[in-house]
Amino acid sequence: MKNNDILQKIKNKFPDLSLEETPHGLVIPKTALLDVAGFLKIEMDFENCHCVTAVDRRDKLELIYLLYSTSHHFMLTLKTFVTLDDLTVETLSGLWRSADWLEREVYDLFGIKFQNHPDLRRIMNPDDWTDFPLRKNFTRADFIPRPQSTGLKGPNS
């Protein structure tokens, strides 16, 4: 089973969906996330939500789900983009219980709000915090970023 086969099956199931296949995973619009994930879990045997994480791409946040299927021996990277003016996305904790804590972690560090999540609280940082520390523009009076090592020159630079 390859990315292509899965792509084809999702296309057959959701004909009007705008899918994009990149070398680093499958990108879907965030409105279709719950439907596609449900399809992957129930009909495609992706029974394991291995990891949920996000990357700050500065103008938008990239949300990454790593789904694993034991029967296909395949790890699918499912991606979706969340814009900064609308940080909501549907939770997948109803499908995989592991997504519960992993989504709380993403909320804590990036501020993506998972709708219909059973218990969306901060998981590591104090509850009264308002910052999201893994955003690139994170700054606090007591946070001193390390000087960037741009002065160093490697051979492949």
Place this chain on the structure above:
Amino acid sequence: MGELLTVNMGPQHPSTHGVLYLELKMDGEIVVDCKPHLGYLHRSIEKIAENRTYTQFIPFTDRLDYLASMNNNLGYCLAVEKLLNIAVPDRAQYLRVIIAELNRAVSHLVAIGTFAQDLGAYATPLFYAFRDREKIVDLFDSICGGRLTYNYMRIGGVSADIPARTEQIIKDFIAYERKQLIEYNELLTYNVIFLARSKNIGILSKEVARSYSVTGPMLRASGIKWDIRKEEPYSMYDKFDFDVPVGANGDSWDRFKVRLDEISQSLRIVEQAIGGIPEGNPVSKVNRVFRGTGEAYVRTENPRGELGFYLVAEGGFNPTRCKIRSPSFSNLGALSELVKGLNISDAVCVLGSMDIVMGEIDR
């Protein structure tokens, strides 16, 4: 049901293995609800990664699962090597496997010792385990100069070759440890009190384990034969012959037994590898500072489960994002499910059998 009593277990509690805080709702002696609170050891390691070069981040991986620093080093180095397509000398590959397996064996020893301690076998099993661990810690000290945080592996190799007598020391340790394992088996495994405390306590079914993305010995104890070293071999693991022990019930005793069996399998791998170390220079020839682009996800089999590093690079000297998928984090998610309806003393047993390390949960 009478009035529920809230018991705060931790963050300073000997059987929470670090700084975990469990908010337990009790009906008499029975746990009705359990809410874990994390974050007491949060050091923002993922943010630190974004401000360090790739090589500078290796010592921070030591501080994740501090009982298995070598395995963390290995996972991180493999992720960077995959991101940048760096080749590793054969000798370094062998040394990595040997050292990672020795670290797995001693990490499981600590798990077994502390688990027995949690069940009331005061001090003796723990001291036995630490006595054996001491031999390997001394060996690692002679290899890399560290006793807990090793910082031994490098991107594209290791930091130094092993000293001359290492092979003999490892051979002696394997022979010694095999004898000791028989003793631990006699001391603990079928001990009546130990069985009464751990058998049929905290049964984790296959479906629940999959749903919570539980990995490592905890998953194998539930009867699922799943080991990344077998399923998707990394480094040199496809060259060695070893079994994957599985449990039958998924209870606390199975989790203990799987770990005990895994120690002897680790020794088997080390024994095969130690005879075939190729000649050459294992020291990394990769420059300390380099740029990268792309994304890579690598997961390795740590003593506690699947440790994953998701690296995103956008061309700078530092990674843009370094997500650490830690096994204990996902394993601990299943705790509230397991302890519901148990006595509070059995909740301690379940937590001990899960063998969590707070360093990699809070990161």
